[in-house]
Amino acid sequence: MKLVNVEQMRELEKAADTSGLSYATMMENAGRAVAEVISKRLQFDAQLPVLILVGPGNNGGDGLVAARYLAEMGYKPVLYIWARNVESDENFHLTEQARIPAVWSEKDRKLDRLRKLLREAPVVVDALLGTGASRPIEGLLANILSTVSAIRQERQHPTPTVLETVNRIPDSRELSSAAPWVIAVDVPSGLNSDSGAVDAHSVAADITVTFAYPKVGQFTSPACNVVGELLVADIGISPDLAKNYRSELITPSLVANLLPARPRYAHKGTFGKALIVAGSSNYTGAACLAAGAAARTGAGLITLGIPRILHSAIAAQISAATYLLLPHDMGVLNTDAAALVLEACGKYDALLIGPGLTAEEETISFVQRLFSARPKSHKQHIGFLKPADPNSEQRDLPPLVVDADGLNALAQTEQWWTSLAPGSILTPHPGEMARLLGCSVGDIESNRISTAQQAARDWGHIVVLKGAYTVLAAPDGGVAVSPFANPALATAGSGDVLAGCIVGFMAQGLSSWDAAVAGVYIHGLSGELVHSMIGVAGSIAGDVIDYLPEAMRLLRGE
Numbered sequence: 001m002k003l004v005n006v007e008q009m010r011e012l013e014k015a016a017d018t019s020g021l022s023y024a025t026m027m028e029n030a031g032r033a034v035a036e037v038i039s040k041r042l043q044f045d046a047q048l049p050v051l052i053l054v055g056p057g058n059n060g061g062d063g064l065v066a067a068r069y070l071a072e073m074g075y076k077p078v079l080y081i082w083a084r085n086v087e088s089d090e091n092f093h094l095t096e097q098a099r100i101p102a103v104w105s106e107k108d109r110k111l112d113r114l115r116k117l118l119r120e121a122p123v124v125v126d127a128l129l130g131t132g133a134s135r136p137i138e139g140l141l142a143n144i145l146s147t148v149s150a151i152r153q154e155r156q157h158p159t160p161t162v163l164e165t166v167n168r169i170p171d172s173r174e175l176s177s178a179a180p181w182v183i184a185v186d187v188p189s190g191l192n193s194d195s196g197a198v199d200a201h202s203v204a205a206d207i208t209v210t211f212a213y214p215k216v217g218q219f220t221s222p223a224c225n226v227v228g229e230l231l232v233a234d235i236g237i238s239p240d241l242a243k244n245y246r247s248e249l250i251t252p253s254l255v256a257n258l259l260p261a262r263p264r265y266a267h268k269g270t271f272g273k274a275l276i277v278a279g280s281s282n283y284t285g286a287a288c289l290a291a292g293a294a295a296r297t298g299a300g301l302i303t304l305g306i307p308r309i310l311h312s313a314i315a316a317q318i319s320a321a322t323y324l325l326l327p328h329d330m331g332v333l334n335t336d337a338a339a340l341v342l343e344a345c346g347k348y349d350a351l352l353i354g355p356g357l358t359a360e361e362e363t364i365s366f367v368q369r370l371f372s373a374r375p376k377s378h379k380q381h382i383g384f385l386k387p388a389d390p391n392s393e394q395r396d397l398p399p400l401v402v403d404a405d406g407l408n409a410l411a412q413t414e415q416w417w418t419s420l421a422p423g424s425i426l427t428p429h430p431g432e433m434a435r436l437l438g439c440s441v442g443d444i445e446s447n448r449i450s451t452a453q454q455a456a457r458d459w460g461h462i463v464v465l466k467g468a469y470t471v472l473a474a475p476d477g478g479v480a481v482s483p484f485a486n487p488a489l490a491t492a493g494s495g496d497v498l499a500g501c502i503v504g505f506m507a508q509g510l511s512s513w514d515a516a517v518a519g520v521y522i523h524g525l526s527g528e529l530v531h532s533m534i535g536v537a538g539s540i541a542g543d544v545i546d547y548l549p550e551a552m553r554l555l556r557g558e
Contacts, residue, residue, distance in 0.1 A: 003247040004213045016237045026235045031065020033233035044122040049078045051121040055128035063127025064091040118151040124180045129189035137201045145201040155179030184208040196220025212237045219469040247479040255521040256555040260508040271300030272507030275348040278355040279306045281331025286356025286496045293500025296548040299507040334362045338369035350506035351398045354406025355496040367409035371419035400424040403499035411435040417459040427464040484524030488531040493541030498523045525551040
């Protein structure tokens with residue numbers, strides 16, 4: 001599913017209008033979709049008012065259409081109108097014909113009518129400001145939104161998050177007695193659909209019904225905290241109009257089609273061999289987690305390249321792996337280990353370097369020797385530099401994933417990106433990304449998508465920028481965004497599990513990009529299963545591994 005910004009959405013609407021789908025028809029489809037979400041997803045006494053906050057522009061128009069459809073369905077919509085000129089507003093006149101009552105905010109200066117309605121209504125529709133809004137909210141609108149928030153708190157509504165259970169349908173008693181549920185039209189008012197910024201007066205939605213395609217800002221912090229459950233409504237825009245857009249939201253159907261086949265006549269060689277170089281005396285768990293994840297995603301054979309001294313400790317935990325025992329200094333891989341790894345690489349279909357290696361000088365030297373890279377002569381700002389020459393000679397390594405301390409070692413290396421085969425996968429968290437770029441974590445987090453996209457182009461490698469709504473970026477400019485933001489994954493070792501998932505899929509023959517997409521999604525879906533079965537607190541990375549097969553089973557429809 002495409003992921004669009006505000007300008008692209010405007011282009012799509014204009015192109016649709018030119019091709020015969022009028023703006024009026026799109027608005028009709030949008031308003032009907034909002035009404036259908038309310039009627040199908042929420043259960044409450046239809047004789048209670050459904051309060052629709054109507055603003056200027058198309059967003060308010062969508063709200064007016066929704067009111068009309070709700071009235072036809074037997075509900076009791078009430079309009080609360082702010083700053084809208086209705087003199088020649090056909091949709092407003094249709095609500096008048098339907099005898100839908102309207103309250104004008106300009107005549108309710110103390111907002112007493114609004115408070116009364118908010119204390120009665122089980123559902124509030126936020127149709128005040130749409131995707132084009134960018135200025136700070138102030139004046140009467142600020143007071144209206146603040147009043148909504150205050151009444152919700154008064155009625156003890158739980159703060160909504162992006163983790164509201166999918167398809168949750170409260171019973172009628174809950175919606176009648178609790179604070180009103182808020183349904184946002186396209187976006188919660190005050191949310192910037194490009195940057196993800198949220199106005200201080202914005203009201204968090206329980207459900208956001210967005211139109212045609214999800215918006216970039218809805219998957220960016222802090223906006224993701226106020227979107228609630230995101231539903232994408234079809235308003236008639238042809239998918240062909242967006243086919244050249246390069247940003248995608250990863251969907252179940254996309255990943256289901258990527259999962260490797262599992263033929264009955266298969267043997268372990270059918271599903272590939274992965275070499276994972278990981279671990280140190282202080283971080284034995286990282287090697288175990290990466291190997292366990294690669295095995296659970298279906299790789300046929302896993303070999304762990306670890307410091308020799310760790311063999312007994314790790315082998316007791318991972319029975320499904322073979323081992324490449326490597327030289328070390330005090331439990332940390334040393335430079336001599338590089339030759340043994342290079343010698344073994346020809347036997348494997350995919351290689352993962354990095355989890356738990358540490359940032360000791362010996363580790364940095366090992367990684368630099370492995371890639372025949374030059375150490376930095378001094379600290380410098382890397383920035384966004386040109387990618388390696390695709391015609392230059394590259395190391396004879398299998399498809400590569402570099403994670404964790406492998407990335408930290410590269411950050412200490414002169415023009416490190418020229419030492420990796422084009423299209424290698426880099427899996428940094430924001431701190432590691434900041435070290436690679438020579439900038440701050442704040443710089444990374446303020447614009448995750450464009451940062452990952454530019455870095456992938458300049459380095460010539462696939463970037464998997466981890467975090468809530470993990471961003472994948474390809475050297476050709478393509479971007480994919482994970483739909484998952486889950487505190488159950490915010491635990492030590494979760495990144496090691498993700499790296500193991502990706503290398504496991506690479507070993508099974510997926511291209512680097514497809515393996516990254518599948519690995520990120522399966523990892524996230526497994527985290528959702530952990531959340532639903534265990535909760536957001538107390539889960540550990542090993543729990544995510546346990547649910548990987550179940551995540552794939554669900555996607556396969558088994």
